[in-house]
Amino acid sequence: MPAAAALALGFWGIRRQDSLWSDEAVTYEVAHRSTSDIARLLAEADVVHGLHYFLMHAVFALWEGGTVALRLPSVLAFAATAAGVGLLGRRLAGPRAGLFAGLVLALLPSLQRYAQEGRSYALVCALMTWGTWLLLDALDAGSRKRRAARGERRSWLGARQFGRRFRWAGYGAVMLVACLVHAFAVLGLVAHGVTAALSRTGLRPWAATASVVSASLAPLALVSATQSGQVSWIAAPALSDLADQAVVSAVGVACALLLLSGRTGGGATAAVGVPALALPLLLLPAGLLLALSPLRPLYVDRYVLYGSIGLALLTGAALDRALRHVPVLTPLRARGPLRGPRLPVLVVAVASALVALAVLPASRELRAPASRSDDVTAVAEAVREMGAPGDGLVFLPARRAWVLATPDGYAELDDVALADSPAASGTLFGAELAPAVIRDRLIAQRRVVAVRDVFGEPRDSTGRRDAKEAVLRARFEECGTRRVTRAQITVYARPGHC
Numbered sequence: 001m002p003a004a005a006a007l008a009l010g011f012w013g014i015r016r017q018d019s020l021w022s023d024e025a026v027t028y029e030v031a032h033r034s035t036s037d038i039a040r041l042l043a044e045a046d047v048v049h050g051l052h053y054f055l056m057h058a059v060f061a062l063w064e065g066g067t068v069a070l071r072l073p074s075v076l077a078f079a080a081t082a083a084g085v086g087l088l089g090r091r092l093a094g095p096r097a098g099l100f101a102g103l104v105l106a107l108l109p110s111l112q113r114y115a116q117e118g119r120s121y122a123l124v125c126a127l128m129t130w131g132t133w134l135l136l137d138a139l140d141a142g143s144r145k146r147r148a149a150r151g152e153r154r155s156w157l158g159a160r161q162f163g164r165r166f167r168w169a170g171y172g173a174v175m176l177v178a179c180l181v182h183a184f185a186v187l188g189l190v191a192h193g194v195t196a197a198l199s200r201t202g203l204r205p206w207a208a209t210a211s212v213v214s215a216s217l218a219p220l221a222l223v224s225a226t227q228s229g230q231v232s233w234i235a236a237p238a239l240s241d242l243a244d245q246a247v248v249s250a251v252g253v254a255c256a257l258l259l260l261s262g263r264t265g266g267g268a269t270a271a272v273g274v275p276a277l278a279l280p281l282l283l284l285p286a287g288l289l290l291a292l293s294p295l296r297p298l299y300v301d302r303y304v305l306y307g308s309i310g311l312a313l314l315t316g317a318a319l320d321r322a323l324r325h326v327p328v329l330t331p332l333r334a335r336g337p338l339r340g341p342r343l344p345v346l347v348v349a350v351a352s353a354l355v356a357l358a359v360l361p362a363s364r365e366l367r368a369p370a371s372r373s374d375d376v377t378a379v380a381e382a383v384r385e386m387g388a389p390g391d392g393l394v395f396l397p398a399r400r401a402w403v404l405a406t407p408d409g410y411a412e413l414d415d416v417a418l419a420d421s422p423a424a425s426g427t428l429f430g431a432e433l434a435p436a437v438i439r440d441r442l443i444a445q446r447r448v449v450a451v452r453d454v455f456g457e458p459r460d461s462t463g464r465r466d467a468k469e470a471v472l473r474a475r476f477e478e479c480g481t482r483r484v485t486r487a488q489i490t491v492y493a494r495p496g497h498c
Contacts, residue, residue, distance in 0.1 A: 002102025006082035009106055010075030010115045013367030015067050021372035022401035024118040026428060028070055029404035031056035033423050040426040045230060047223045048183045052120040070118035077126035078115035082106045084129035085312050091136065092274045093259075093317040101316025108308055109362040110301070116367070120181045121305045127178035128188045128306040132277065134171035135192050139202040139271035141167055164205070172209040179217050183224060184303045187285035189213060191310075194280040199271045234297045237290055241299065245286050252282045252311050255318035274317040282310030374485040376402050380409025382484045383449060386491050392416045392445035394438075394468050396452045400429040402487060413449060416441045417464065435467035442471040446497065447479075452488040 020028065030038060030046070030053045038057060042050045055073065063069050085105045090098025105111060114121040141164045175192075178185040189210055196206035256275035285304040293299055369375050379402045387393070393413040395402070400422065403410050417432045425431035432438065442448065450472065476492035483489075491498075 001099060002086040002106055003079045003083035005103060006079040006106040006115070007075065009112055009363070010078045012363075014071055014075065014116055016116065016367055016371075017369050018067055019369035019372070019375045019377050020067065020070075020405050021117075021374050022376055024070060025376045025401050025405035027053065027056055027118045029422065030428075031060050031070075033057070037423050037426065041428065043223070044426055045227055045428050047220060047227060049120060051177075051180045052123065052182075055123075056118065067118075071116050074115050074117055074119070074122035077122040078106075078111060080126040081111070081122070081129045081309070084126070084133055085309055085316075088129070088133055088136065088277075089274075089313055089316045091133075092272075092277065092313070093320060096323070097274075097317040097320035099316070100319045101312045104315045104319075105308060105312035107359050108312065109359060109366060110305060111308055112363055113366050113371070114302060114305055119302075121302045124178055124182045124185050125306045125309065127174055127181065128185060128281075129309055131171060131174040131178055131188070132192070132281070132309065134167060134174055135195065135202075135206075136271070136277065138164060138167035138171050138205065139196065139199045142199075142201045142205065142271070168205050168209050172213050175209075176213045176216055179213065180220065182303070183217075183220065184285070184289075185306070186214075186217065187288055187304060188281060188306055190288070191280040191284040194284065195272055195277050198276040201271065231298060234300060236297045237293050237299045241301065242290070244301070245290065248307075248311060249283055249287075252279060252314045255314035258318045258321060259314070274313055278310035278313035280310070282307045282314065370485075372485075374487060376404070376406055379451065379484050379487045379489070380406035382482055382487075382489050383413070383451065384409045386480065386482060386489055387413050387449040388447065390414065391491075392442065392448040394442070394448060394450050394472075396450060396465050396468055398429060398432050398464055399453060402451055404429075414445070416445065416448070417468065432462075432464055435463045438464055439467045439471055442468065443475060446494055448472065448476060448492045450490045450492060452490070454483070454486045454488050 026046075027049075030041060033041070035054065035057060038050070038053050042053075046053070056070070059069055059073060065072070082102045082105050086098045086102025088098070089101030111122075111125070114125075175185070175189050178188065193203070193206055193210060196202035256279050259273065259275055286299070286301075286307050289299040289304060365371055369378065383393075383402075389412040391413050393410060393415045394417055398417065400418075404422065417438045418430055419425070419433045420431040422428060422430045433441070450468075472492050475494070477495050477498065479491040479493050479498035481488060481490045
């Protein structure tokens, strides 16, 4: 049921009126390059997204399905995450807790958002979920309590040992892929270390596995260190970020305290309980990034989206326990047609429907183009309406995310500063001419369309933006400006020719 709910929510409004925000536009354009061009790009930028770009290249090679193909892997990953969280909850706290946990995850607006984006965050959640399952499997296999419960014989010790090593190897492989899809998945590995320590039997094999994963990631870390300027746009966490994380953490801790106040059932033979597994995953990744912010701001909520797995597990198990202790259910079970297990089923159905209705407005808003910080499709349409064939075109700063997935909107304009296209230059946004050349080419134009990032992007440090702005101020007059999401489109013309 959680997987089905996630699939339904994932496909609902998946096109988002064919809108794309700029990060998705980057994925779309890079995925349509050749594999050699993608590899060339990764040596210069976005190496942390490299595996995802190759995956999307394969998707588009199989099916040129536009925005649906771009977002389909994320939808499927969303369903896999909901299914895995449901199974984790069932294994640790019983069937109803698993159902609640899976449905909670599927209904979370943050998960619904990234289930419909052509980026890697939903894939990381799926890999983290099943990596957590494999971790629990390995911890259970190494638990003396589990071996005693299974009546393990001494003669089987060697086979069991091999089985445990195989489980740890599987866990390490999945976590390595998760970290290759997005580097900050390594913080989930750290959270798993806390869970392994709490199990009292799994810390040493976890440490060995984590060491292998870390060593395998070393080449990626070295290359990504040379590209650290790409995250220079990240600012210190806002008060709203801190408040959101505080609320989520408080909910998780409250659920954990409720679970620790008594037995939750269902997971009595597991090596760890729900709090030991879920609370580190909820608190540590986000907490570590926030703690590092005074030294180097790196906190962005989507980078640690997989913390929602912990929140869903804690909430699902807490709801299950609360439902089993609601006094009104005891006398009602013995009455009339609701006798037996039918009342809990009815309560679950009604509660799920009420929660779904409560999050419906947010869910609908997420499927509107305005739900993202920008929309490259809307920007291209505005440029097409405001510009005329033969007009000059400049970007300030020189970040051509606006044009990557919608080149037709700019086809009749002359990109004055462009020296080589993104694919030809092996870069994300193309290579620009020298400032002096840009100046001369701008002076030769009669009309110019300027596309600016209103906020969120650093200024060019090469003098090209200053050269563009100086010519526009000195030689042209402003004819009109339109704001489209976080882009500002301005048309300039020679004095008296607007």
